[in-house]
Amino acid sequence: MAPTIAIIGGTSLTTLDTLKITHRETLSTPYGEPSSPLIYGELSGRNVVFLSRHGQHHTLPPHRINYRANLWVLHHIGVEQVLATAAVGGIRADMEPGRLAFPDQIVDYTWGRHSTFFEDNLKEVTHIDFTEPYCSALREKLIQAARDLGMTAHESCAYGATQGPRLETAAEIRRMERDGCDMVGMTGMPEAALARELGLSYAACAVVANWAAGKSSGPITMAEIERNLASGMDRVKLLLAQVIPRLEAV
Ligand code: HPA
Numbered sequence: 232m233a234p235t236i237a238i239i240g241g242t243s244l245t246t247l248d249t250l251k252i253t254h255r256e257t258l259s260t261p262y263g264e265p266s267s268p269l270i271y272g273e274l275s276g277r278n279v280v281f282l283s284r285h286g287q288h289h290t291l292p293p294h295r296i297n298y299r300a301n302l303w304v305l306h307h308i309g310v311e312q313v314l315a316t317a318a319v320g321g322i323r324a325d326m327e328p329g330r331l332a333f334p335d336q337i338v339d340y341t342w343g344r345h346s347t348f349f350e351d352n353l354k355e356v357t358h359i360d361f362t363e364p365y366c367s368a369l370r371e372k373l374i375q376a377a378r379d380l381g382m383t384a385h386e387s388c389a390y391g392a393t394q395g396p397r398l399e400t401a402a403e404i405r406r407m408e409r410d411g412c413d414m415v416g417m418t419g420m421p422e423a424a425l426a427r428e429l430g431l432s433y434a435a436c437a438v439v440a441n442w443a444a445g446k447s448s449g450p451i452t453m454a455e456i457e458r459n460l461a462s463g464m465d466r467v468k469l470l471l472a473q474v475i476p477r478l479e480a481v
Contacts, residue, residue, distance in 0.1 A: 232278055233278070233308055233309040234271060234277075234278035234279050234280045234308075234309070234310065235278075235309060235310055235311040235312060236277060236278070236279050236280070236310065236311075236312050236313075236314070236475060236478055237279070237280045237281070237282060237305045237310040237312070237313045237314070238274075238279060238280075238281050238282070238313075238314050238315075238316070238471060239282050239284050239301065239313060239314070239315040239316065239422070240281060240282070240283050240284060240316055241284050241285070241315065241316045241317040241318055241418060242285060242289070242317075242318040242440075242460060243318060243438075243457070243460035243461065243463075243464045244283075244316050244464050244467065244468075245267075245283045245285065245286070245287060245288070245289050246270075246283070246287075247270070247272075247274070247281050247468070247471075248468075249274060249468050249471070249472055250270065250272040250273070250274050250279060250281055251272050251273040251274070252270055252271070252272040253271050253272050253273065254271050255268045255269065255270050255271070256268060256269045256271065257269075258304050258307070258308075259300075260299075260300040260303045260304050260307070261303070262297060262299040262300040262303055262345070263297050263299075263300045264297060264300055265282060265297060265300040265301045265304045266282060266283060266284050266285065266286050266291055266296055266297060266300075266301055267282055267283040267284075267286055267287045268287070269281070269282060269304065269308065270282070270283075274471065274472060274475050275471075275472045275473075275475045275476045276476060277475050277476060277478070279475060280305070280308065280310060282301060282304075282305065284296060284301065284315075284418060284422075292395065292396040293394070293395040293396055293417035293418045294341075294343070294344060294394055294395060294396065294417075296418065297345075298344065298345065298346075298421050298422050298425055299345050299348065299421075299425060301422070302422065302425040302426055302429055302431065303348070303429070305431070306429040306430075306431060310431065311431065311432060312366075312369060312431070312432045312433075312478055313426055313431050313432065313433045313434075314369070314373075314434060314435075314436065314471065314474070315419075315422060315423075315433065315434070315435045315436070316435070316436050316437075316438070316464070316467050317390075317416050317418055317419060317435055317436070317437045317438070318416065318437070318438055318440040318456070318460055318463075319332070319390065319414040319415060319416040319437045319438070319439055319440065320398070320399075320404075320414065320415045320416070320439070320440065320441050320442065320443035320444070320446075320451070321413075321414055321439040321441070321442050321443055321446065322391070322404060322407060322408050322412055322413055322414055322415055322443045322446065323388065323408075323413040323414070325385070326385065326388070326413055326414055326439050327439060327442070328439050328440060328441055328442060328455070328459040329438075329439060329459050329462060329463055330383065330384070330385060330438075330439045330463075331377060331382060331383070331384035331385070331436060331437065331438060331439075331463065331466060331467065331470070332384060332385035332388050332413075332414060332436075332437045332438075332439060333365075333370050333373050333374060333377075333384060333385065333386055333388075333434065333435065333436060333437070334365065334388050334389060334390035334413075334414065334419070334435055334437060335363070335364075335365055335367075335370060335386075335387050335388065335389070336364065336388075336389035336390070336411075337364045337389065337390050337391075337392060337419055337420060337423060338389060338390075338391045338392070338407070338410050338411065338412050339392050339420040339421075339424075340391060340392060340393050340394065340407075341392050341393065341394050341417075341420050341421070342394055343394075344420075344421055345421070346420070346421035346424060346425070347421070347424070347425070347428060348425065348428045348429065349428060357428075359424070359427050359428050360427075361424060361427060364423045364424070364427070365423065365433060365434045365435065366432035366433055366434050368432065369432045369433070369434035369478075370434045372434075372474050372477050372478060373434055373436055373470070373474055374386050375477075376470055376473040376474035376477065377470055379473065380469060380470065380473055382466060382469075382470065385413070388413035388414060389411050389412050389413050389414070390412070390413075390414055390415075390416060390419045390435070390437065391407045391410065391412030391414065391415045391416075392415075392416060392417065392418070392419040392420035393407075393415055393416070393417055394417065395417035396417065398444055398451055399415060399443065399444045400444055400445075401444045401445025402445075403444070404443045404444045404445050404446065405445065407443075414437060414439065414443075415443050416437065419435060423435070436467055436470065436471075438459070438460055438463030438464060438466075438467060439459065439463070440455075440456040440459045440460050440463070441455050441456050441459065
């Protein structure tokens, strides 16, 4: 049976070793090539499809990701629910590296990305409601699964999406803080909006990889990011294994 659940793997989750892989499929879309082949398999007894957002070998920077092709292909094969993983920098004082967080709001600072399906050959101009950018039912499942596993996770927080690929300046992070952002990442948009345009249920599980610029002394190093993500993504895998069997009823 075709999977109705997709996992989009972000930085540090280019493969999902907990997935019992059955087959792979390379599809192209009216919007171009998705980031990676679709990897089909079984996770916790459910059919799941996995897509690596930055490519199989982590070579696509955030602004070069074909978000439209990624979401379009998942919708095309019959996916209804999308769980996205993401690495973020911590802005709020309690967003320390290593923490998991399930954002419930977004502030979008990205630019120049193809950010909508509703632009060409329209019968009418379309504006989606995006008051609540993430699916609340899916978020609830993530929150409950994390609680049941005894994992500490931030359950209400705003994701600021920056253009990248450079990290931010300290002043940019101060501005984002004033804007109400609790964490910063580079891939949350337009992914979430495109999912909504296609009617997909979409929620994100973020791992705090580092303190955002200016929130700790000294520069942000890739070594620090990689160390925190390695342990964080192990917990994300446990969480996915716990939450996926619960998704039927969403
Ligand atoms: N800024 C933007 N994106 C990120 C960061 C950050 O500090 N850490 C991980 N992804």
